[in-house]
Structures are given as structure tokens and as C-alpha cells.
Amino acid sequence: MRFNWNYDYVKGSKFAYIFSIILTVAGIVSILGLGLNYAVDFKSGSNVDITVSKAITTEQINPIIKNMGVNEGDVHITPGADRVNVRFSNVLDENMESKFKQEFSKLDSTASYEVNTVDPEMAKELERNAIYAVLIASIGIMIYVAIRFEWRFGLAAVIALFHDAFVVISVFSIFRLEVDLTFITAVLTIVGFSINDTIVIFDRIRENLRFAKKTTKADLREVVNHSLAQTMTRSLNTTFTVFAASICLFIFGGESIRMFSLAMVIGTLFGAYSSIFIAAPLWLVLKGKQISKPKTAAKASN
Known part of the structure; x- marks a missing residue:
């Protein structure tokens, strides 16, 4: 036609x-x-992309953020069934990054992490x-x-x-x-x-x-x-x-x-x-x- x-x-x-x-x-x-x-690509901060074996909720991650001494308003969490993305407005140093992984491993011991950090310049x-x-x-x-x-x-x-x-x-x-x-x-x-x-x-x-x-x-x-x-x-x-x-x-x-x-x-x-x-x-x-x-x-x- x-x-x-x-x-x-x-x-x-x-x-x-x-x-x-x-x-x-x-x-x-x-x-x-x-x-x-x-996104973190265009502003300073750290982006933590996590592959998980089970669904993790925002409510489960929030206590980890508090224990790190980071303001929750400076963190954006995107939960998912097999991937979780946590974006920090500030750049994580080695100690904070290590502490985050250590605390998150209590939620999922098999999780794997990919951390991308962008400085202001x-x-x-x-x-x-x-x-x-x-x-x-x-x-x-x-x-x-x-x-x-x-x-x-x-x-x-x-x-x-x-x-x-x-x-x-x-x-x-x-x-x-x-x-x-x-x-x-x-x-x-x-x-x-x-x-x-x-x-x-x-x-x-x-x-x-x-x-x-x-x-x-x-x-x-x-x-x-x-x-x-x-x-x-x-x-x-x-x-x-x-x-x-x-x-x-x-x-x-x-x-x-x-x-x-x-x-x-x-x-x-x-x-x-x-x-x-x-x-x-x-x-x-x-x-x-x-x-x-x-x-x-x-x-x-x-």
C-alpha cells in the first residue's frame, strides 16, 4: 500500500x-x-559500580554510608537486581574505599567492585x-x-x-x-x-x-x-x-x-x-x- x-x-x-x-x-x-x-564523568567524585549476587536495597546501604561519616545528601544510590551503583560527590580516599568494600561485603560477600574517580580538573x-x-x-x-x-x-x-x-x-x-x-x-x-x-x-x-x-x-x-x-x-x-x-x-x-x-x-x-x-x-x-x-x-x- x-x-x-x-x-x-x-x-x-x-x-x-x-x-x-x-x-x-x-x-x-x-x-x-x-x-x-x-554524572561523575563531568564532576568530581567517586562512582562505585557493584556487581551483586542478590538484590540490595537502598535501606541496606544507607547504614554503611553513615558509618563512613559521609552525608547521605552527597551520595546517590541506584539499586538493582544484579548491579548497584553508588555515586559519591566527594572523592573517596583509599581508607574510605576500603571501609566501604569491607562493610558492603557483609551484605554480599561475593560482590565485585569497579571504582571510577574523577578529580575537579x-x-x-x-x-x-x-x-x-x-x-x-x-x-x-x-x-x-x-x-x-x-x-x-x-x-x-x-x-x-x-x-x-x-x-x-x-x-x-x-x-x-x-x-x-x-x-x-x-x-x-x-x-x-x-x-x-x-x-x-x-x-x-x-x-x-x-x-x-x-x-x-x-x-x-x-x-x-x-x-x-x-x-x-x-x-x-x-x-x-x-x-x-x-x-x-x-x-x-x-x-x-x-x-x-x-x-x-x-x-x-x-x-x-x-x-x-x-x-x-x-x-x-x-x-x-x-x-x-x-x-x-x-x-x-x-
Whole structure:
């Protein structure tokens, strides 16, 4: 069964812009007010990942924390059936680490431990490098698209990419989800997925421009809507495939990749959304200004 994807996507983009602006403002307010819920990867402290042979509850671990003389508010405990994660805001020294293992062994003598410690300087460096990675990737993509197509395509593509990345970051900030190194990996993956979908649409627009009349904005609008309709089946199939895989990772994957898979679920949906309702209509706005310039000049000369 073949669907008819003919629709005025440019008209629908007006509502998409409003929705994206509201979400962006909410994200900015949340980030400025609450910040991000950084994991130990991006802030100093110690993270103890414990493999257990039986379920251990938070109530069982709390007395160990008290005996160590650590404030319970500085410790985040994530219990599980076969793994327990205990995150300390402060860096554990050798004595405290040894005492913790000794006390925890009373709950499970066969438990195995993996301790990761990040000092303040390393945490700042990781955060700085993560920001650089996203910026450099985006700039590189803009340069490639500008050379491969034209600067208007490049600018529209990068704005859509920043939109996708910021939406995911905003959702994690609003719902206080943990941001770790796998989250940064997910953001870069989302950027790659989104630009792939956008490039396919832009390539079809460029092909259709060769044979289309492009003397008015209405002509360009028709080209954009027709190109989106032609690529819609491919875009949705690709999105559904990645989305389904990400959902499976989120449900069946381990705790260590849970935030990665959740970021992928959110980013995949917004990646397809931005390619259709943000990137292509934004290129139309930029290109439409170029077409209207000769007419404006002609009126001025008269």
C-alpha cells in the first residue's frame, strides 16, 4: 500500500517553529535555573559500580554510608537486581574505599567492585572537550554542506542540528536525567543521523530545482513540498528503524547505556521532525529573500 504524502509541509512548519521556540525557551530557563544533572564523568567524585549476587536495597546501604561519616545528601544510590551503583560527590580516599568494600561485603560477600574517580580538573576538562566536540562537528558539517550545495543549505542544516542537540539537552535538564559520557556520544550520533536525513531532502530539492520554475517564492514553496513528499517514505522508514533499535536498547540494555539509548530515542524523533519542518522550510526562507531582491531593485529603479 502506497501513501500519498502530498501535503503543505511549509504551512505546517509555522506550528513547528512555535513548538520549537517554546521548547527552546523552556530548555534555556531549565539549564540556567537548574543546570544539568552531571554524572561523575563531568564532576568530581567517586562512582562505585557493584556487581551483586542478590538484590540490595537502598535501606541496606544507607547504614554503611553513615558509618563512613559521609552525608547521605552527597551520595546517590541506584539499586538493582544484579548491579548497584553508588555515586559519591566527594572523592573517596583509599581508607574510605576500603571501609566501604569491607562493610558492603557483609551484605554480599561475593560482590565485585569497579571504582571510577574523577578529580575537579579532569571533570572540567571532560566538560570542555564535550562542548568542543559538538561545536567542531557542527562547523565541519556546515562547511561540507556549504561546499557540496550552497551556504543557505549549510546554514539551515546547522541550525536544525543545533535544534536537535539542544532539544535533547533540554529534556535531560527539565527531567533531571543524568548526563554522562555516553550522553555526549548519543548527541554526536544524533547529529550524524539528523544531517543524513537532511542531506537526502536537500539533494532532492536541488535535483527538482533543475527542472522547476523558480521565479517566485510560490515556485520554491512548491519545490520544497514536492521534494519532502518524495523523500517522506525513506525518511520515516529510516527513523522508525533507528527508533525501534533505540527503544530495544533502552528496554533490554544495561544500566550503563540507558541514558545513551534514551537520548537516541528522543533525538531520533526530533531529528526527523527538524529535517522536515525546520531545515527545508528555513532554506526556503533564505532562498526566497534572494528571489525577492531583483523585484525590489526593479521597483526602486522605476
